[in-house]
Amino acid sequence: MPKIRAFHIVPALPEPLQKLRTLAYNLRWAWDHETIELFRSLDRNLWEQCEHNPVRMLSLISQERLTEAAADDAFLAEVDHVHYSLQTYLTTTNTWYRRQWADKLPPETCIAYFCMEFGLTECLPIYSGGLGVLAGDHLKSASDLGLPLVGVGLLYQQGYFKQTLSPDGWQQETYPENDFYSMPLQAVLNEKGEPLKVCLDLLGRQVSICVWRAQVGRVPLFLLDTNLPENRPEDQDITDQLYGGDAEMRLRQEMVLGIGGMRALRALKIRPTVCHLNEGHAAFTALERARELREETGCDYATAREVAAAGSLFTTHTPVPAGFDVFSADLMNRYFAAYAQQLGLSFDELMGLGRVNPWDQSEQFNMAVLAVRHAHQVNGVSQLHARVTRRMMQAGYPGFPEEEVPASYVTNGVHLRSFASMEMAELLDKYLGGRWSYDGHHEGVWERIEEIPDELLWRVKETRREKLVRFARARLRAQLERRYFRDDPEFRAAAEVLDPHALTIGFARRFAPYKRATLLLTDLDRLIRLLTNPQRPVQILFAGKAHPREDAGKELIRQIVQFSKRPEVRGRILFLEDYDLNVSRYMVQGCDVWLNTPRRPMEASGTSGMKALVNGGLHVSVLDGWWAEGYDPRAGWAIGRGEEYSDPQEQDRIEATALYNLLENEVVPLFYDRGMDGVPRAWVARVKYSMRTLCPRFNTHRMVSEYATRYYFPATLRCLKLRANNLERARTLVDWKQRVRSLWPQVRIQEVITSPEEGATLQVGDKLKITVKAFLAGLTPEDVRVQAYSGSLDADRRLKAESIVDIPFTGQEGELFCFQVEMPCSASGLRGFSVRILPAHPDAQLPAELPLICWE
Numbered sequence: 001m002p003k004i005r006a007f008h009i010v011p012a013l014p015e016p017l018q019k020l021r022t023l024a025y026n027l028r029w030a031w032d033h034e035t036i037e038l039f040r041s042l043d044r045n046l047w048e049q050c051e052h053n054p055v056r057m058l059s060l061i062s063q064e065r066l067t068e069a070a071a072d073d074a075f076l077a078e079v080d081h082v083h084y085s086l087q088t089y090l091t092t093t094n095t096w097y098r099r100q101w102a103d104k105l106p107p108e109t110c111i112a113y114f115c116m117e118f119g120l121t122e123c124l125p126i127y128s129g130g131l132g133v134l135a136g137d138h139l140k141s142a143s144d145l146g147l148p149l150v151g152v153g154l155l156y157q158q159g160y161f162k163q164t165l166s167p168d169g170w171q172q173e174t175y176p177e178n179d180f181y182s183m184p185l186q187a188v189l190n191e192k193g194e195p196l197k198v199c200l201d202l203l204g205r206q207v208s209i210c211v212w213r214a215q216v217g218r219v220p221l222f223l224l225d226t227n228l229p230e231n232r233p234e235d236q237d238i239t240d241q242l243y244g245g246d247a248e249m250r251l252r253q254e255m256v257l258g259i260g261g262m263r264a265l266r267a268l269k270i271r272p273t274v275c276h277l278n279e280g281h282a283a284f285t286a287l288e289r290a291r292e293l294r295e296e297t298g299c300d301y302a303t304a305r306e307v308a309a310a311g312s313l314f315t316t317h318t319p320v321p322a323g324f325d326v327f328s329a330d331l332m333n334r335y336f337a338a339y340a341q342q343l344g345l346s347f348d349e350l351m352g353l354g355r356v357n358p359w360d361q362s363e364q365f366n367m368a369v370l371a372v373r374h375a376h377q378v379n380g381v382s383q384l385h386a387r388v389t390r391r392m393m394q395a396g397y398p399g400f401p402e403e404e405v406p407a408s409y410v411t412n413g414v415h416l417r418s419f420a421s422m423e424m425a426e427l428l429d430k431y432l433g434g435r436w437s438y439d440g441h442h443e444g445v446w447e448r449i450e451e452i453p454d455e456l457l458w459r460v461k462e463t464r465r466e467k468l469v470r471f472a473r474a475r476l477r478a479q480l481e482r483r484y485f486r487d488d489p490e491f492r493a494a495a496e497v498l499d500p501h502a503l504t505i506g507f508a509r510r511f512a513p514y515k516r517a518t519l520l521l522t523d524l525d526r527l528i529r530l531l532t533n534p535q536r537p538v539q540i541l542f543a544g545k546a547h548p549r550e551d552a553g554k555e556l557i558r559q560i561v562q563f564s565k566r567p568e569v570r571g572r573i574l575f576l577e578d579y580d581l582n583v584s585r586y587m588v589q590g591c592d593v594w595l596n597t598p599r600r601p602m603e604a605s606g607t608s609g610m611k612a613l614v615n616g617g618l619h620v621s622v623l624d625g626w627w628a629e630g631y632d633p634r635a636g637w638a639i640g641r642g643e644e645y646s647d648p649q650e651q652d653r654i655e656a657t658a659l660y661n662l663l664e665n666e667v668v669p670l671f672y673d674r675g676m677d678g679v680p681r682a683w684v685a686r687v688k689y690s691m692r693t694l695c696p697r698f699n700t701h702r703m704v705s706e707y708a709t710r711y712y713f714p715a716t717l718r719c720l721k722l723r724a725n726n727l728e729r730a731r732t733l734v735d736w737k738q739r740v741r742s743l744w745p746q747v748r749i750q751e752v753i754t755s756p757e758e759g760a761t762l763q764v765g766d767k768l769k770i771t772v773k774a775f776l777a778g779l780t781p782e783d784v785r786v787q788a789y790s791g792s793l794d795a796d797r798r799l800k801a802e803s804i805v806d807i808p809f810t811g812q813e814g815e816l817f818c819f820q821v822e823m824p825c826s827a828s829g830l831r832g833f834s835v836r837i838l839p840a841h842p843d844a845q846l847p848a849e850l851p852l853i854c855w856e
């Protein structure tokens with residue numbers, strides 16, 4: 001092979017247009033309609049051809065067009081205006097963080113957010129679905145809020161696959177090559193101006209990793225890439241594909257993300273106080289953090305882990321144990337035997353960190369278990385999902401009631417301005433002021449929705465539905481162009497599919513079987529009647545990718561495509577190929593109804609419905625994920641009442657019937673109930689109510705500010721406190737935990753005395769005096785909390801806890817410690833309590849860090 005000399009050629013932008021480059025490289029354009037319009041106006045066709053990638057567009061645009069634009073005063077004025085708006089955005093000190101938090105927190109506060117995928121824009125195809133889009137929205141909101149946060153992810157050489165369908169509806173995958181140089185990315189350089197690289201030891205080889213930077217408003221996203229000539233081919237391939245390859249490939253990717261990611265931050269002189277592990281994939285971060293700390297201070301692993309865990313948050317997104325990555329001991333041994341030594345652990349000890357029962361040789365290494373052990377903060381992504389998560393984690397908390405397993409929730413959201421259509425954004429800007437998009441988590445901001453005239457809101461909806469129909473027709477034509485000649489009847493018919501005025505239902509998401517895309521196809525006759533009603537027509541748009549290795553998902557797509565070809569429903573039901581952020585936006589902006597039919601409780605949160613809300617869509621969904629807490633009969637519709645079934649077929653039948661009933665009896669009639677001017681007033685009222693009450697809650701500004709105030713800020717303070725004075729408090733805490741752990745088996749409750757005696761009848765308002773005598777085995781009363789766990793008793797005399805009361809220490813009797821409290825009786829009925837002891841320490845988060853409990 002002859003030597004290849006490679007050069008990187010950039011377009012010659014005329015001087016007055018230089019600002020376009022700055023605009024193109026800051027992804028803030030992805031949520032700024034003005035900037036998008038600016039690029040689009042430069043060359044509409046090219047903008048579409050480049051998949052909305054301004055960097056690529058600038059490299060392909062003709063020099064002629066550039067020269068022309070450089071002489072166009074109106075265009076230049078717009079460039080100046082948009083550039084000024086970006087600079088103002090980047091430099092303003094008037095952000096939520098600056099106003100409310102910056103002076104209450106130490107200057108080194110820094111959050112590093114790790115995720116396997118980020119969905120920021122369609123031209124950066126390093127995401128597969130909801131997890132990635134959520135991570136992208138997290139960064140966008142962190143930028144808007146001014147939070148000191150950086151993202152860390154992987155840069156895949158091949159984008160997530162593009163979906164096409166064979167004529168009979170079977171999904172085909174093609175993997176586009178990403179050309180990083182024509183994407184909104186910049187190589188990160190070191191002080192010498194060379195590419196910054198960090199190393200990772202894999203099977204005794206040093207693998208080089210270079211770093212790319214995507215700038216998301218104020219927030220940098222660092223993306224790791226192993227495709228370097230100095231690496232062996234199999235190592236170059238690590239960052240080849242998102243979720244491609246086998247378990248070993250996954251392990252290598254997760255090592256690059258966690259260990260390589262931490263090393264990259266260190267090379268960049270970024271030292272996070274908090275690491276947010278978004279899903280278990282990123283859990284090796286915690287090991288590397290501990291290793292770094294050991295290297296710096298010479299402390300043991302337990303102490304290093306203490307500091308790392310105090311500054312780590314683990315967010316889980318799956319409701320089933322099968323959703324977590326597990327690796328065999330054999331595989332782990334090959335990759336981690338040497339690393340364990342650097343942590344000061346034997347390999348068996350390291351394996352134990354990923355096992356529920358550390359010494360159970362049959363257990364595999366589970367990334368979620370590793371994450372839970374190394375992050376003192378754990379959360380799920382909706383109220384219901386937190387319940388499911390607690391149930392999954394309960395084995396790690398023997399003796400604890402399920403509701404006390406330490407996993408809370410932060411319900412997901414969406415970045416409103418990214419998903420609101422330009423027309424809707426303009427309307428909201430006008431009536432609510434710009435605050436809806438930067439302070440949108442304040443309910444007061446949304447009150448003024450009521451002031452928008454019904455016709456105006458409705459006109460936006462109609463415009464967007466029309467645009468969606470036009471988009472779908474163009475897509476369909478492009479799809480058919482690959483197969484048919486232009487004068488083929490099927491091709492010509494594509495120009496007339498769908499009806500811009502019909503009630504439009506959208507269903508788009510990954511085609512995982514639990515999402516039940518075909519629930520609506522359960523009773524075809526009933527569905528056909530809905531679709532073909534001449535007075536009140538309904539049309540349905542589907543989109544979504546199935547996992548390349550999951551035929552069950554592909555089969556669902558095939559069924560929908562097959563059905564859509566029936567002559568009687570032609571043009572009323574359509575499957576749009578290649579679901580991505582662009583298709584997603586068109587759909588959520590244009591659909592009147594957003595449908596979601598997961599098998600409860602399999603949808604941890606779901607977010608696409610929230611994107612529809614801000615565009616005046618109404619949500620029809622099973623009460624699962626976010627809808628289980630967001631549902632309000634005045635705002636949308638629920639399929640069922642939150643039941644869970646043991647027989648999936650029966651469930652499908654019942655819920656399909658409920659869905660048809662809803663559509664036939666409520667949704668369709670409301671939509672077609674028009675005033676003299678054609679506006680469906682009652683429908684619009686519902687839309688307004690839904691926007692006013694749900695948008696302030698289900699957005700990522702609310703979500704990120706909740707993460708910040710509940711987790712990032714307290715964890716920053718805890719982590720710094722434990723780290724100070726050469727880890728002084730961390731060391732004390734480790735010693736304390738070891739002492740408590742070793743003495744705990746002997747701790748016992750010797751005696752509980754109540755006054756009056758057990759079985760007595762008391763009146764509401766009376767006081768029950770409880771005295772507890774406990775043997776603490778050498779611990780002091782300050783080391784523990786004694787509590788009365790009280791509530792009502794059910795028919796089986798089981799206690800349903802309603803309150804937990806601390807019982808204060810009152811004195812010593814020989815080797816026993818006495819605790820006493822007077823508990824007011826505030827409710828009537830058969831009531832009871834149990835006494836228990838738990839460890840307590842001011843620096844520890846309990847029971848997360850030390851799940852010990854002693855019941856009477």
Ligand SMILES: *Cc1c(COP(=O)(O)O)cnc(C)c1O
Binds near residue numbers: 129509584605
């Ligand atoms: C919002 C979004 C998702 C997630 O949708 P869910 O309903 O939460 O499953 C997936 N893919 C894309 C492209 C999205 O925009």
